[in-house]
Amino acid sequence: xxxxxxxxxxxxxxxxxxxxxxxxxxxxxxxxxxxxxxxxxxxxxxxxxxxxxxxxxxxxxxxxxxxxxxxxxxxxxxxxxxxxxxxxxxxxxxxxxxxxxxxxxxxxxxxxxxxxxxxxxxxxxxxxxxxxxxxxxxxxxxxxxxxxxxxxxxxxxxxxxxxxxxxxxxxxxxxxxxxxxxxxxxxxxxxxxxxxxxxxxxxxxxxxxxxxxxxxxxxxxxxxxxxxxxxxxxxxxxxxxxxxxxxxxxxxxxxxxxxxxxxxxxxxxxxxxxxxxxxxxxxxxxxxxxxxxxxxxxxxxxxxxxxxxxxxxxxxxxxxxxxxxxxxxxxxxxxxxxxxxxxxxxxxxxxxxxxxxxxxxxxxxxxxxxxxxxxxxxxxxxx
Ligand SMILES: *Cc1c(COP(=O)(O)O)cnc(C)c1O
Numbered sequence: 289x290x291x292x293x294x295x296x297x298x299x300x301x302x303x304x305x306x307x308x309x310x311x312x313x314x315x316x317x318x319x320x321x322x323x324x325x326x327x328x329x330x331x332x333x334x335x336x337x338x339x340x341x342x343x344x345x346x347x348x349x350x351x352x353x354x355x356x357x358x359x360x361x362x363x364x365x366x367x368x369x370x371x372x373x374x375x376x377x378x379x380x381x382x383x384x385x386x387x388x389x390x391x392x393x394x395x396x397x398x399x400x401x402x403x404x405x406x407x408x409x410x411x412x413x414x415x416x417x418x419x420x421x422x423x424x425x426x427x428x429x430x431x432x433x434x435x436x437x438x439x440x441x442x443x444x445x446x447x448x449x450x451x452x453x454x455x456x457x458x459x460x461x462x463x464x465x466x467x468x469x470x471x472x473x474x475x476x477x478x479x480x481x482x483x484x485x486x487x488x489x490x491x492x493x494x495x496x497x498x499x500x501x502x503x504x505x506x507x508x509x510x511x512x513x514x515x516x517x518x519x520x521x522x523x524x525x526x527x528x529x530x531x532x533x534x535x536x537x538x539x540x541x542x543x544x545x546x547x548x549x550x551x552x553x554x555x556x557x558x559x560x561x562x563x564x565x566x567x568x569x570x571x572x573x574x575x576x577x578x579x580x581x582x583x584x585x586x587x588x589x590x591x592x593x594x595x596x597x598x599x600x601x602x603x604x605x606x607x608x609x610x611x612x613x614x615x616x617x618x619x620x621x622x623x624x625x626x627x628x629x630x631x632x633x634x635x636x637x638x639x640x641x642x643x644x645x646x647x648x649x650x651x652x653x654x655x656x657x658x659x660x661x662x663x664x665x666x667x668x669x670x671x
Contacts, residue, residue: 289509298505300324305508310463312515316431317438319446319465321472324503325479328427328449331462332360332397334501335445338474339395339421341366344612346392348420350380350406351595351630353399357425358594361397362603367613369393370595370625375633376546378402378560382410386418388624390617395421400429400439401591402639403455403555407548408434408442415443423447426465428557430456431522435551440465445475450511455525455557455642456518458510461503525556525645528652532559532645535656539663541567556645560590562636568662571669576662577638579669583658586644590637595625 297303306324314322325331341347343365349358351370358368369388374381380398396415398406406424415422422443426432430448432439440446450461466472473486474496482498484490533544541564547554563573573589580587603609604618613621644651662669 289506292505292509300502300505300508303505305505305512306503309503309508309511312512313448313463314465316515316518317441317446317465319438319441320467321465321469323464323472323475323479324508325462325464326501326503327460328425328447328451328462329356329360330479330501331447331449331464332356332423332425332427333363334475334479335423335447335464336360336364336366336395336397337478337498338471339423339444341395341421343608344392345394346390347395347397348385348388348393349397350399350401350425351593351627352378352591352633353401353425353594354427354591355594355597356427357397357399365608365612366394367392367609367617367621369621370627370630372627373630373633375562375629375636376543377407377548378404378545378633378637379406379548380411381629382407382414384629385411385414389414389418389420392617393418393420395423397423397425398443399425399427400432400555402545402558402560403429403432404545404560405429405432405434405439405548405552405554408439412442427462428454429555430454431519432555433551433553435549441467444468444471450507455521455555456511456514458507461507461511521646522555525642526553528645528647528649529554529556529559531649531652532655535652536561536659539656539660541565541663542659557642558639559642559645560637560639562633563638564636567666569666569670571666573635573638575669579662580638580658583662585640585655585658587638587640590639591634593627593631593634595627595630 300306310322345366352373361368424443424446426440427449448463450458476485477488478498479501482494482496543562
C-alpha cells in the first residue's frame with residue numbers, strides 16, 4: 289500500500305489494482321465479469337439503473353434486511369414492494385412473490401440475508417415468466433452457495449459489500465458480478481460518469497447518464513491482501529455453524545435457521561436462530577438476550593420491522609412520489625403492507641456476529657452450555 293501511495297496513482301484510471309481485484313473476485317465466485325464499486329449500496333444502484341429500473345417502476349424486495357436494500361430502490365424513484373418473509377428460512381418466501389406483481393413491476397431484489405442463500409430457482413422462474421430482472425443483494429453473502437453455485441452469480445446482477453463490518457472488509461467498497469457483457473458494460477459506464485465502455489458506443493464523450501461510484505486503489509489493495517484467508521475463514525465459520533446447528537436444536541425453544549436446499553451453504557455474516565419464548569416461561573426476547581450477555585455471550589435481536597420505518601411514509605407522501613404513483617396505488621400499497629411472517633421473525637430472531645464463529649470448538653460448547661443453562665433456569669428469567 290505504501291508503494292502505491294508513493295506512486296501517486298490513487299484512482300483506477302491510472303493504476304491496475306482495482307482491475308486486478310475485479311479479475312480475482314470474478315474467479316473466486318465463478319462469473320465472467322466483476323465491477324468494483326465504492327460500496328454495496330452503489331453496486332445495487334448501478335445494477336438497478338443498468339437493468340432499466342426507472343422512476344415510477346416497482347421492485348419486489350425482501351423486508352427482512354438492512355435498510356440499504358430498499359433505500360436503493362427509492363433512490364431510483366421506484367416503489368419497493370415488500371414480499372413476506374418465511375420465518376423458518378429468514379428469507380423471501382417465493383410463494384408470496386406473484387401476488388405482488390403489478391403492470392409496473394420490473395425487477396425482483398432478493399436478499400441473501402446473513403449470508404443465507406435465497407431459493408433462487410423459483411425466484412428466477414417467476415422472473416422469467418413475468419419478464420422481470422433479478423438483482424441479488426449478496427452484500428452479506430461472500431462465497432455462500434445455492435445448489436453448489438456461488439450466490440451473486442444466479443440473477444442478472446449480484447451485489448456485494450466490503451463495508452467495514454462485513455466478512456471481507458475494506459472500510460468501504462462493493463462489487464457487482466455478472467455474466468452478461470452488455471449489462472456489465474452498462475454498469476461500468478454508469479459507475480464512471482457515463483463514459484464509453486466496451487459495447488457502450490463511443491457516440492459521444494458521455495453516451496449514457498451516470499455518476500462516480502468508482503472504487504479506489506487503496507480499497508482494492510486491502511481486499512487483495514485478504515484473498516487468501518477468505519475461503520479459509522468461511523470454512524471455519526461453516527464448520528462451527530454446523531456444530532451449533534446440531535447442538536442448539538436439542539434445546540427446547542431454540543430453532544436454528546433452515547437452509548432452503550441441502551446442497552447450499554451460508555456465508556454466516558451472522559449466525560441466526562429463533563427464540564420461542566413459550567419454551568422459556570414466556571420471558572420476552574430482550575430478557576433472554578440480557579441473560580445471554582450476562583453469560584458473556586454478545587448477541588443481538590436481528591432486524592426490526594423495516595416495512596414500518598417512518599421514512600417510507602415520508603417518501604410516499606413526497607411531491608415526486610405523488611406525481612409518479614396514483615393515490616389508488618399508494619393506498620393499495622399501504623393495505624398490502626401486512627407481513628405476518630416477517631413480524632413473527634422480527635419477534636423471534638436472535639443473532640451472533642460472524643467473528644464468534646471463528647472461535648474454537650470449545651467456544652462453541654460454551655455457547656451451547658450457556659443457552660442450555662438459561663433454559664434450565666428459565667423460571668428466573670421472568671422474576
Ligand atoms: C451492508 C449491506 C448493504 C449496503 O452495503 P454498503 O457497502 O454499506 O453500502 C446492502 N444490503 C445489505 C443486506 C447489507 O448488509
